[in-house]
Amino acid sequence: MPFPIGRTELIIMMASLMSLNALAIDIMLPALGLISDDLGLANPNDRQWIITSYIYGMAIGSIVYGSLADRYGRKPILAVTISIYAVVGVICAFTSDFQLLLIARFIQGLASAAMGVLVNSIIRDRYEGDDMARNMSTIMMVFMIVPITAPILGQIVLFFAEWHVIFLVLSTIGLAILTWVMLRLPETLRPENVTPIEYKAVTTAWRSVIFHRNAFGHVMASGLMFGPLFAFIASAQQIFFDTFNAGDIFVYIFALNAGAMSLGNFVNSRIVMRFGARRVSQWALITFIIISLIHLAVTYSGHLTLPIFVALLAPAMGMVGLTGANFSSIAMQPFGKVAGVASSFQNFARSGLSAAIGGAIGLQFDGTTLPLVTGFVICGTASLLLILWAEKGVLFRRVQPAVTRPDLDAKIQDI
Secondary structure, eight states: OOOOHHHHHHHHHHHHHHHHHHHHTTTTOOOOOOOHHHOSSSOOOOGGGHHHHHHHHHHHHHHHHHHHHHHOOHHHHHHHHHHHHHHHHHHTTTOHHHHHHHHHHHHHHHHHHHHHHHHHHHHHHHHHHHHHHHHHHHHHHHHTHEEEEEHHHHHHHHSSOTHHHHHHHHHHHHHHHHHHHHOOOOOOOOOOGGOOOOOOHHHHHHHHHHHHHHHHHHHHHHHHHHHHHHHHHHHHHIIIIIIIIOOHHHHHHHHHHHHHHHHHHHHHHHHHHOOOOOHHHHHHHHHHHHHHHHHHHHHHHTTHHHHHHHHHHHHHHHHHHEEEEEEHHHHHHSSSTHHHHHHHHHHHHHHHHHHHHHHHHTTTOOSSSSSHHHHHHHHHHHHHHHHHHHHHTTTTOOOOOOOOOOGGGGTOOOO
């Protein structure tokens, strides 16, 4: 029997689970050019598929894990998917064929999709409303340490070994987190919330998400906000190496922008209980649009330099940090008993939309930042329109805060 764990350990564990996704993406960035050269890729933009194939796997995989977790529990699904993640990492390490590498990365993404779905479900099992938003934001804040450090870790590996070893590092970390989860995490799915896997029950839950105006609007808005983020991640290596000729400081600039997102989540975790998830995320979204419009104007004027690019990109990333956890928590609020299925479908819709948008923007890279910045403006504006639709035109309102779930306190004790 696993020992009960406190809130602090639960948050760090959930952040570690989520970090497996960020690690699998960001640790690869310094190696993309080497992989492209080593595998003889004809089109420089093809290297982006090493990132986007993984993200597409995440999107598609998200659709199944909620139903499985609502039927069999959170821990068994985590055990299977993290194991697959580690095994496929070894396969990636020993392949020299680009197509096989992309297939393996897609499968790794399929497995890792469980992390985002189940972290959402586990926290929803325990918290509700603004309290969930606060805890998810804290998780995101801890989680964002990984995007800050992952490219640096990848660069360190490349100092001592070839790019194949990076995949072995991913597998080792995955196995370490799996051991921790199996030893320490109690099952959070309540027995009365166990849901059989029935076609009618699953489709009913999906329909409840799709036709819940507020939830669906926030899911789609979140996908639109993360689309340009994925585009930046996919094309960042080319932007800093080719556009700005700053390859020697790439990992540090990338860490700065990831740090801005982490700061956004930190601020959110401190203010969301006071102001509410809606008010904070909506102000952040509007600020994101304003920053992106300024960025687009500077880019069109021909005065964009590396310092200006970073100075405008970092606060925009910070605003993304202030929207992500809040949009997710608002979208999950109506779904308690079917939290797993709801989280699964929402992650599928959010990840699928952001992967499609991010991949499309990234592949438009033409040696300039114009496609990326234009994507920021379009996606931010579309996200705001969706929020207006979801909220029936009423912004900055505050809903009644919900309380935590005391029935799980015997298993998960707050510190």
